[in-house]
Amino acid sequence: MRMLRQRLAPAPYTAGAVHSRSSTQSWQLWKMAAIGASPCPLIGVDLTVAFTLSQQTSVAVIGASGYAGGELVRLVDGHPFMTLDVLAGHTSAGRALREIHPQLPDGDRLLTSLEDALEADVELAFLALPHGASAEPAMALLAGGAKVVDLGADFRLRDESTYAAAYGGPHPFPEELGRWPYGLPEINRAALGGADRVAVPGCYPTSAVLALIPAIAGGLIDPESLVVDSMSGASGAGRSAHSHLSYGAIDEGVKAYAVATHRHRPEMEQAIAAATGADASTVRVSFTPHLVPMQRGLLSTCSAPLTTTASADELVDALAKAYADEPFVDVVDAPPLTRWVVGSNRCLISAHVDGHAGRAIVIAALDNLLKGAAGQAMQCANLMLGFPETTGLPIAGWMP
Numbered sequence: 001m002r003m004l005r006q007r008l009a010p011a012p013y014t015a016g017a018v019h020s021r022s023s024t025q026s027w028q029l030w031k032m033a034a035i036g037a038s039p040c041p042l043i044g045v046d047l048t049v050a051f052t053l054s055q056q057t058s059v060a061v062i063g064a065s066g067y068a069g070g071e072l073v074r075l076v077d078g079h080p081f082m083t084l085d086v087l088a089g090h091t092s093a094g095r096a097l098r099e100i101h102p103q104l105p106d107g108d109r110l111l112t113s114l115e116d117a118l119e120a121d122v123e124l125a126f127l128a129l130p131h132g133a134s135a136e137p138a139m140a141l142l143a144g145g146a147k148v149v150d151l152g153a154d155f156r157l158r159d160e161s162t163y164a165a166a167y168g169g170p171h172p173f174p175e176e177l178g179r180w181p182y183g184l185p186e187i188n189r190a191a192l193g194g195a196d197r198v199a200v201p202g203c204y205p206t207s208a209v210l211a212l213i214p215a216i217a218g219g220l221i222d223p224e225s226l227v228v229d230s231m232s233g234a235s236g237a238g239r240s241a242h243s244h245l246s247y248g249a250i251d252e253g254v255k256a257y258a259v260a261t262h263r264h265r266p267e268m269e270q271a272i273a274a275a276t277g278a279d280a281s282t283v284r285v286s287f288t289p290h291l292v293p294m295q296r297g298l299l300s301t302c303s304a305p306l307t308t309t310a311s312a313d314e315l316v317d318a319l320a321k322a323y324a325d326e327p328f329v330d331v332v333d334a335p336p337l338t339r340w341v342v343g344s345n346r347c348l349i350s351a352h353v354d355g356h357a358g359r360a361i362v363i364a365a366l367d368n369l370l371k372g373a374a375g376q377a378m379q380c381a382n383l384m385l386g387f388p389e390t391t392g393l394p395i396a397g398w399m400p
Helices: 002-008 025-035 047-052 065-076 114-119 135-143 160-167 187-192 201-215 264-276 312-322 374-385
Strands: 059-062 082-088 124-127 147-150 197-199 228-231 285-291 297-304 330-332 345-353 358-364
Touching: 025 124, 059 065, 059 114, 065 082, 065 330, 082 114, 114 135, 124 135, 124 374, 135 147, 135 345, 160 264, 187 201, 187 264, 187 374, 197 374, 201 228, 201 264, 201 285, 201 297, 201 312, 201 345, 201 358, 228 264, 228 330, 264 285, 264 345, 312 330
Parallel strands: 059 082, 059 124, 124 147, 147 197, 228 285, 330 345
Antiparallel strands: 228 297, 297 358, 345 358
């Protein structure tokens, strides 16, 4: 046992270095060995797998200063098969992690510049950059032999004209559109295993697509008249300072924004058509997002006309069958609260029938920073690298 403990003990820490094995990671492995837990409830990995996958994957988090970037740092630090070797920011380059994310341990680690990060020798890079900023770094990293998980929107859409209409200009690498597997494991798992690049879905599309596709695939609702009303906390808008996101602007109020023009609408339509086999020209989504005065969490209320006299039980049955073996999607009886999923990588879904209007109502709740961003990115990375899909990901939420 002494030899095992020495092998798993953390290497000496060098202050200011951009790479370091977190003491938390080493402690997790040592604890697994010491207690013989199988599976370990903390990280969801069988002990046998932990010793088989002893090789550490070198990881970079580029865009580490944002909210999603900070969650990625936390998840990689706690992952038993990953080592966080590069932290990168733009305006935050040269600053210590504790200045940006005081909630995270090993705060002496320094953020490097994007340019230096692209020169680093890593096996996997997470890109948590603003929309439109990840295309060029992604291609440079791929050329250098790294696998890339992009949390931005740069490679989600498959069609060049659709991208230009949604994001206001031509794509810098139009030949790459359609080459990046869509990183929603519940509908695209086979394409993610062994992939060298993945485009992680947006938070709103994740909730809407998971809520709607079982009923569409089962012929229970009409895909030509889908309505998605979503509410998200302020962290969904990012960390940059804006007057409309200040406490005085959002407290005690709810605001609809990007009405009928939000960039996630074509992504929803594309993913729904691909997952259900529906004719893309017949999938129509009316999407309205709302900003609500809370830190994190997302709730989408999705509705559509029933194509039959389907009951609520039939809707629930379609969802239950679709997600019976999914570790991060649960079908619940009551409409889910965002508080139930904050801090977890789960998506909770409930289904209901409005008999008066002849419509199905499906409600989905998730943490916009985890299942809607960093957690889903880690879920994809696990599949890309051949690790158990749940490794390093929280399933339980925080209450209260």
